[in-house]
Amino acid sequence: MNTTAGMTARALVESIHHGEMSVSRVADDHLGRINQVDGQVRAFATVDADLVRAEAQALDTRLRAGARLPLHGVPIGVKDIIDVAGLPTIAGFEPYRGTIARTDAEIIARLRALGALMIGKTHTTQFAVGDPAPTRNPWDQTRSPAGSSAGSGAAVPAGMVPVALGSQTAGSMLRPAAFNGSVGFKPSFGWMPLDGVIPLSWSLDHLGIYTADVSDMALIYRSLKQLPTDRVTSDRPPRIGMLTEYLDMSEPSVAEHVRSVAATLVGAGATVIETAWPVSFDDLFAPHQVLFSGEMAAVHSANLLRYPDEYGVKIRAGVETGSLIPGTYLMQARRLQRRHARLVNNWMRDFDAVVFPTVTTEACPIAETGDRSLQVPATYLGLPAMSLPTGLGPDNLPIATQLIGRSGSEDRLLDVAEWITRQWPLIGRPQL
Amino acid sequence: MRIDTNRTVQEFRQRIETDARLEYGDERAGELSEQLDHLANMLAGVARQSFDLRDEPLPSGPTADRRGDS
Numbered sequence: 001m002n003t004t005a006g007m008t009a010r011a012l013v014e015s016i017h018h019g020e021m022s023v024s025r026v027a028d029d030h031l032g033r034i035n036q037v038d039g040q041v042r043a044f045a046t047v048d049a050d051l052v053r054a055e056a057q058a059l060d061t062r063l064r065a066g067a068r069l070p071l072h073g074v075p076i077g078v079k080d081i082i083d084v085a086g087l088p089t090i091a092g093f094e095p096y097r098g099t100i101a102r103t104d105a106e107i108i109a110r111l112r113a114l115g116a117l118m119i120g121k122t123h124t125t126q127f128a129v130g131d132p133a134p135t136r137n138p139w140d141q142t143r144s145p146a147g148s149s150a151g152s153g154a155a156v157p158a159g160m161v162p163v164a165l166g167s168q169t170a171g172s173m174l175r176p177a178a179f180n181g182s183v184g185f186k187p188s189f190g191w192m193p194l195d196g197v198i199p200l201s202w203s204l205d206h207l208g209i210y211t212a213d214v215s216d217m218a219l220i221y222r223s224l225k226q227l228p229t230d231r232v233t234s235d236r237p238p239r240i241g242m243l244t245e246y247l248d249m250s251e252p253s254v255a256e257h258v259r260s261v262a263a264t265l266v267g268a269g270a271t272v273i274e275t276a277w278p279v280s281f282d283d284l285f286a287p288h289q290v291l292f293s294g295e296m297a298a299v300h301s302a303n304l305l306r307y308p309d310e311y312g313v314k315i316r317a318g319v320e321t322g323s324l325i326p327g328t329y330l331m332q333a334r335r336l337q338r339r340h341a342r343l344v345n346n347w348m349r350d351f352d353a354v355v356f357p358t359v360t361t362e363a364c365p366i367a368e369t370g371d372r373s374l375q376v377p378a379t380y381l382g383l384p385a386m387s388l389p390t391g392l393g394p395d396n397l398p399i400a401t402q403l404i405g406r407s408g409s410e411d412r413l414l415d416v417a418e419w420i421t422r423q424w425p426l427i428g429r430p431q432l
Numbered sequence: 433m434r435i436d437t438n439r440t441v442q443e444f445r446q447r448i449e450t451d452a453r454l455e456y457g458d459e460r461a462g463e464l465s466e467q468l469d470h471l472a473n474m475l476a477g478v479a480r481q482s483f484d485l486r487d488e489p490l491p492s493g494p495t496a497d498r499r500g501d502s
Contacts (some may be wrong), residue, residue, distance in 0.1 A: 041470055110469050282477060283477065285474075285477070286476075286480075287474075287477070287478050289470070293471065315466045320456060320462055320467075321467040321470075323455070324452060324455065326433040326470075328435055329478050332435060335485050335488050336478065336482075337488070338488070338489075339484065
């Protein structure tokens, strides 16, 4: 192989552990890939090549001293609302350009302790809201990479990094995974620490992970959990609920695709039952939107007064209308969130996972970031959710199947995802 | 604004538009029309479900300071 860019994280770690390649070589290859294709994709906001090479040399020194870390030398792209020491956290907001983070966010510190190499900061929509980022969809540059984690969602399938970090307050992790064809995973609310991350809504903010396949996702998740990373997963066919309400909200081609996936799983021994959650989409969506808007307004309204001309059109309108929400309704939305999470978690005891499309459509035109509807439920309920790129649609763009588990069921959800990908292979990478 | 589970979307819309005009002026309130429509719908959605919360435990207050209490 001429370059290590495009290899899985698991293959990179194995080669580095066995001394077949250095972390410096991996760093140079990935910096080279970014130079080669990021002019088209525009996934990265900041890359400091000197800093990356210095950190790679330090990891090589540890390797020579005998260290074999679980993520030794794995290049990671970091959404630009997460602090990485020595790099700016711009968040798509020009006044923040040039403000250098002095310390790592907690998740970055944990990943560094596992041996990971931070390769750069990836573009986000402004403050992770709705004004599009400069990133292009690597499958079709006239289409949206979604948002808000646009750069991270696109960088992985474009082969610039094997792993990237994103965040989700409505649909910002899983929708970019679906539009760009990466595997996206948002663990339960609170599982990934938010210290050092610019907040948007403290009742809803999650961090998440992008990889090219489920095996790499298990590597990152299990490393963060300090578990062995070579565990053989369960062969037990899963019991799955297919939520027809969400299939009915999707474009027919998308719904038909997910039904085809489900039929194949049944053929392989899974139990798939068409069913419905005990709370309707409309009943979940209303309190989510009130929490999102009201808490976003609390976070941003003072800053908007200070920098009125620097805010994007959509976030400014969102903050202004969110500021009008009466406090009593905000509190009721929070109480509804707790009630709904309890009802759905109890209901989910009968299933390993529920499935429905990640997004209602293929990637939309570049001027928008896409429909958040189908990603909101897992965010609002705090449930672990994964997007698997299971097919290509009529426009030859990725379509994704979403898996959601009970709160705290990450281990089983990853087992289910690995079982599914043994029955139904994921799509490949776009040509760039 | 009181929680009224029967308040209609239109009543919410009128109420928040009045607030928007006071806060941002008539021109900006007009520009926010689409967002105000959405917010009115969402507030009505919360109001409609609020009666379900009569037996719901209230969110707790700060607890960290209680560590070490006898």
